[in-house]
Amino acid sequence: xxxxxxxPIRQExxxxxxxxxxxxxxxxxxxxxxLWIAVGxxxxxxxxxxxxxxxxxxxxxxxxxxFMHVTEGTEPVHQLISILFGIYVAFAVVAGTIWxxxxxxx
Amino acid sequence: MNSITNFLSHFFVTGDPMIYGAxxxxxxxxxxxxxxxxxxxxxxxxxxxxxxxxxxKKIGIMYIIAALLMFFRGGVDALMMRTQLALPGMxxxxxxxxxxxxxxxxxxxxxxxxMPFIFGLMNIAVPxxxxxxxxxxPFLNAVSFWLFFAGAMLFNLSFVIGGSxxxxxxxxxxxxxxxxxxxxxxxxxxxxxxxxxxxxxxTGINFLVTILKMRAPGMTxxxxxxxxxxILITSVIMIFAFPAFTVALALMTVDRIFGGHFFTIASxxxxxxxxxxxxxxxxxEVYIVLLxxxxxxxxxxxxxxxxxLFGYAIMVWSMVAISLLSFITWLHHFFTMGNTAPVxxxxxxxxxxxxxxxxxxxxxxxxxxNKGRIHFTTPMLWALAFIPNFTIGGVTGVMLAxxxxxxxxxxxxxxxxxFHSTLIAGTVFGxxxxxxxxxxxxxxxxxxxxxxxxxxxxxxxxxxxxxxxMYFLGLMGQTRRMxxxxxxxxxxxxxxxxxxxxxxxxxxxxxxxxxxxxxALHGKxxxxxxxxxxxxxEWSIPSPAAEYNFATIPTVSTRxxxxxxxxxxxxxxxxxxxxxxxxHMPNNSAIPVVMSAFMFIAGFGFVFWWxxxxxxxxxxxxxxxxxxxxxxxxxxxIPVEEIERTERAAGRLS
Numbered sequence: 167x168x169x170x171x172x173x174p175i176r177q178e179x180x181x182x183x184x185x186x187x188x189x190x191x192x193x194x195x196x197x198x199x200x201l202w203i204a205v206g207x208x209x210x211x212x213x214x215x216x217x218x219x220x221x222x223x224x225x226x227x228x229x230x231x232x233f234m235h236v237t238e239g240t241e242p243v244h245q246l247i248s249i250l251f252g253i254y255v256a257f258a259v260v261a262g263t264i265w266x267x268x269x270x271x272x
Numbered sequence: 273m274n275s276i277t278n279f280l281s282h283f284f285v286t287g288d289p290m291i292y293g294a295x296x297x298x299x300x301x302x303x304x305x306x307x308x309x310x311x312x313x314x315x316x317x318x319x320x321x322x323x324x325x326x327x328x329k330k331i332g333i334m335y336i337i338a339a340l341l342m343f344f345r346g347g348v349d350a351l352m353m354r355t356q357l358a359l360p361g362m363x364x365x366x367x368x369x370x371x372x373x374x375x376x377x378x379x380x381x382x383x384x385x386x387m388p389f390i391f392g393l394m395n396i397a398v399p400x401x402x403x404x405x406x407x408x409x410p411f412l413n414a415v416s417f418w419l420f421f422a423g424a425m426l427f428n429l430s431f432v433i434g435g436s437x438x439x440x441x442x443x444x445x446x447x448x449x450x451x452x453x454x455x456x457x458x459x460x461x462x463x464x465x466x467x468x469x470x471x472x473x474x475t476g477i478n479f480l481v482t483i484l485k486m487r488a489p490g491m492t493x494x495x496x497x498x499x500x501x502x503i504l505i506t507s508v509i510m511i512f513a514f515p516a517f518t519v520a521l522a523l524m525t526v527d528r529i530f531g532g533h534f535f536t537i538a539s540x541x542x543x544x545x546x547x548x549x550x551x552x553x554x555x556x557e558v559y560i561v562l563l564x565x566x567x568x569x570x571x572x573x574x575x576x577x578x579x580x581l582f583g584y585a586i587m588v589w590s591m592v593a594i595s596l597l598s599f600i601t602w603l604h605h606f607f608t609m610g611n612t613a614p615v616x617x618x619x620x621x622x623x624x625x626x627x628x629x630x631x632x633x634x635x636x637x638x639x640x641x642n643k644g645r646i647h648f649t650t651p652m653l654w655a656l657a658f659i660p661n662f663t664i665g666g667v668t669g670v671m672l673a674x675x676x677x678x679x680x681x682x683x684x685x686x687x688x689x690x691f692h693s694t695l696i697a698g699t700v701f702g703x704x705x706x707x708x709x710x711x712x713x714x715x716x717x718x719x720x721x722x723x724x725x726x727x728x729x730x731x732x733x734x735x736x737x738x739x740x741x742m743y744f745l746g747l748m749g750q751t752r753r754m755x756x757x758x759x760x761x762x763x764x765x766x767x768x769x770x771x772x773x774x775x776x777x778x779x780x781x782x783x784x785x786x787x788x789x790x791x792a793l794h795g796k797x798x799x800x801x802x803x804x805x806x807x808x809x810e811w812s813i814p815s816p817a818a819e820y821n822f823a824t825i826p827t828v829s830t831r832x833x834x835x836x837x838x839x840x841x842x843x844x845x846x847x848x849x850x851x852x853x854x855x856h857m858p859n860n861s862a863i864p865v866v867m868s869a870f871m872f873i874a875g876f877g878f879v880f881w882w883x884x885x886x887x888x889x890x891x892x893x894x895x896x897x898x899x900x901x902x903x904x905x906x907x908x909x910i911p912v913e914e915i916e917r918t919e920r921a922a923g924r925l926s
Contacts, residue, residue: 244484248508255512258599259552266548266603269612 189232196225285435288369295432324860326410328395329817331417333714335392336707338421342385343781345428349377351778358771360759370755371438372457376431378441382557383465384424386695389703390564391420391475394503397710398479400810401497403488403828405821408481410858411906416471416478418868423468426875430460434879437461440753442554443524445535445546450528456879459528463875466521469514476510479503488809490828494588497808497831498574498581502567505591509556509563509598517553520546529878544609551602559598561695563591565702566633569655572709573637575804576652577644580832583636590629597626607678616675623673630666634659649804650724654705657732658697665693668743683753686746689739696735704728704784712803716816717795723787727780734776741766741773799923807832814922820857820910823919824850855910861903867896 200218203209209217230236236245285291309315322330352373356365365373399407407413430436437457439448448458483504487496496504524546526532533539535546574581581587603611603619637659646652668690672681681687712718745766750757757763802811812834813822830836840846874889876882919925 241484251508251512254596255599259516259549262552262600262603263545263548266611266615267542267544269615270544270610 185232189228192228192232193225196221196228283433285432291432298432319862320860323865324414324862326406326414326858326860327819328399328407328410328413329714329821331413332392332395335388335395335417335420338424339385339389339392339703340785342380342388342424342428346377346380346385347778347781349373349380351774353377354771354774356755357757357767359768360757360761360764362756365755367755368438371440371753372431372436374753375437375440375443375461376427379427379437379461379465380424381695382441382561383468384420384427386561386699386703387472388420388424389707390506390561390699391416391472393568393703393706393710394479394499394564396714397706397810398482398500398503399486400713400813400817400821401500401808402483402486402491403809403822403826403833404482404486405825405855406858407478408486409478411861411864411900412474412478414861414864415867416474418864419471419474419871420468422868422872422875423464423466423471426467426872426879427460427464429876430457430464434460442547442550444550445524445527445541445543446537448524448528448546449536449543450531451536459525459879459881462521462525462528463878466518466525467871467875469518469521472510473514473518476507476514480507480511483507488826488828488833491833494585495828495831495833498570498584498587499564499567499808501588502563502570502591505595506560506563509560509595512599513553513556513560516549517557520549520553523549525878529881544606547606547609548602551605552599554605555602556598558694559594561699563594565658565699565706566591568702568706568709569637569658570640571808572651572655572705573640574832575709575806576647576649576655577641578647578805579640579644580807580835581636582639582642583632584831586632587636590632593629594626597622597629601626604673604675604678607675608682620673620675624670627666627670627673634663634666649708650719650721650728651705651709651804653725653728653732654701654708657728658701658705661697661701661732661735662694665690665697668693681746683751684746685742685750685752688752689742689746692739692742696739701732704731709804710810712798712815713801713810714816715792717791717797718803719791720787720795723783723790727784727787730783731777731780734773734780736773737776738770738773741769745770801922802834807835809833812837814919814924818918818922820855820915823852823915823924852912852915854912855915856907857910859906859908861900861906863896863900863903867893870896 200221203217203221204214207214236249239245284295309318322334325331352365353370356362356370395407395413399405434456437443437448437460439453439458439461443458443461446452448461483496483500487493493501493504523532523534527534527536527541533541535541535543537543570581570587601619601623603615604623607616607619637655641656648656668686672678672687672690708719708724745763748763748766749761750763750767757767798815801814803815804811809826809828810817812826826833826837837846870889870892872889874886874893877884877886877889916925
């Protein structure tokens with residue numbers, strides 16, 4: 167319970183934050199790539215959706231590893247529970263929305 | 273010249289004497305505040321002690337002051353609506369004005385009164401309950417508060433400048449879109465709620481980390497006080513529910529400000545998608561404002577029954593179950609939008625399921641009271657009144673959960689009575705309960721019991737006079753959000769009784785405000801730090817708590833940690849206090865308040881489509897973030913001599 171003594175968190179200012187910069191550039195690239203695929207190309211709708219969903223999942227992993235310290239921390243069970251909860255909520259909103267909006271009575 | 277007059281008459285809301293009255297009172301109050309601060313030379317004090325603070329207790333107090341003000345504003349809206357509906361064919365408000373008033377009433381009560389009030393109480397109590405010296409991210413905590421404040425001020429500006437939103441607090445598309453709603457009102461809603469929503473999300477992250485990482489040594493999760501448990505679970509819900517709302521608000525902002533088509537009828541938009549996303553946040557939001565007060569009631573009932581809480585583990589697991597179920601019930605807010613039977617059946621069953629863990633909690637409170645030595649203090653009265661009144665709201669909720677029956681109840685006064693029974697008997701009773709309970713810890717004196725009980729009885733009885741008849745009015749056919757009704761329908765007498773109840777609740781609130789002022793002058797001092805014979809750690813330190821909360825961090829071995837310490841003391845097994853060490857505390861910072869001022873400027877610019885104003889505002893916000901990233905030394909040490917001096921002054925050191 168080191169944290170409780172309110173000690174300053176060890177700052178790691180050694181060197182340039184390459185990880186974060188690469189993460190930022192990759193995130194920007196993936197975002198604009200998705201935009202270009204949706205707006206700039208005229209692929210079939212299903213193909214467009216499949217590609218941008220794949221890019222979104224890739225970007226989620228970049229966020230988790232480059233910015234959100236998913237590999238660090240002393241209690242990995244916290245990470246596991248929050249990721250499982252996140253998957254549950256994401257599934258609820260995506261699957262629920264599709265089910266509700268596409269199952270409208272005609 | 274003509275164009276200037278034309279601009280001003282659209283910029284300022286004109287034509288209603290009540291608005292002119294509001295204009296005058298806003299100017300007078302602002303001048304009075306400036307005069308008082310200048311006359312008593314309090315500007316520096318205000319800036320150093322309050323506006324730039326990162327102390328969780330002061331941030332909590334600021335949240336509560338702001339929330340009480342918003343509660344007053346929302347309450348005045350309610351009384352205006354009830355005056356208009358008191359008799360058939362009243363002409364107190366016209367239909368447009370009535371629409372604006374119910375919209376601001378709902379938005380303000382949920383987003384700018386209930387939530388910040390709860391944030392205030394959790395800011396004050398959670399770090400003290402878990403034996404911490406501040407939250408995990410004190411700077412972020414100040415940012416959260418100031419973002420909420422900027423959002424609240426922006427929203428409240430709408431009724432004198434530009435015009436208020438009028439599409440309900442749920443702002444359904446397509447009515448909230450630019451085609452049907454061309455003014456700036458809905459822009460205010462989108463920007464103000466978005467800005468304060470960012471603050472709420474940050475608060476969720478802050479308290480999740482605080483509770484997981486900063487508990488006193490020995491305090492495992494299952495030894496935490498129940499209020500802290502409720503905040504842990506609420507934080508999780510906030511983190512996962514708010515992004516859906518953030519996205520929905522951003523998409524509608526794109527629709528309204530930049531001409532997008534996410535929720536329009538034309539060009540492939542889906543108006544129903546707004547309702548869907550809104551309630552994906554909106555239903556968990558119900559639990560964001562309810563679970564914390566469940567925690568408050570658990571603390572208060574255990575304290576004043578002088579017993580440990582019955583069924584601790586079951587209480588925790590029922591909150592976990594509520595947090596999971598709260599994400600799969602949202603469709604019950606729009607059963608009647610033409611869904612297929614399997615969809616309605618699924619959400620009907622999930623909604624009924626959520627009543628089970630809630631019912632389990634009700635029984636746990638009753639068993640905690642069973643054979644307890646009950647003290648009927650003001651906080652305990654609020655907690656005891658909560659149980660039956662809230663249960664009525666819960667049972668009518670199960671009635672509404674039946675999809676076929678919902679076609680009858682939907683959008684009727686029955687629904688209005690239901691959600692007020694849960695939100696007033698649950699959330700409002702709970703925040704008043706928590707306010708009286710933790711007041712001595714915040715200010716070092718108690719709120720007066722006699723006046724507090726008067727406020728309680730007047731408010732509670734009036735609440736029932738107001739909302740019990742409303743169920744029957746709904747069954748008689750009156751719908752919500754209608755601004756008048758003809759005499760022949762026979763609704764007049766019931767409506768008149770409801771209006772009497774509404775004004776009674778206003779009187780109850782005024783008595784409570786009077787009690788706050790009276791007690792500030794004559795209230796009983798809390799010299800022990802433990803006025804209620806409390807069971808949890810916040811009562812182990814002096815009232816009001818010192819800047820650093822705990823001179824030495826306590827070690828915890830059981831639930832009800834302070835009760836165990838007191839028993840040890842009675843048995844003569846008291847441990848010798850540990851020696852003081854210098855304490856590391858966060859510095860004040862001006863960045864949060866400056867950043868929120870830029871956020872306000874940006875928001876105001878977007879509301880009026882004034883990009884020349886919005887863009888500098890956004891640049892200012894980013895500039896504040898950059899400035900913050902260059903602050904390397906954001907903390908100071910409190911030396912041992914100062915701790916000794918403070919503890920001696922509080923009578924804790926001879």
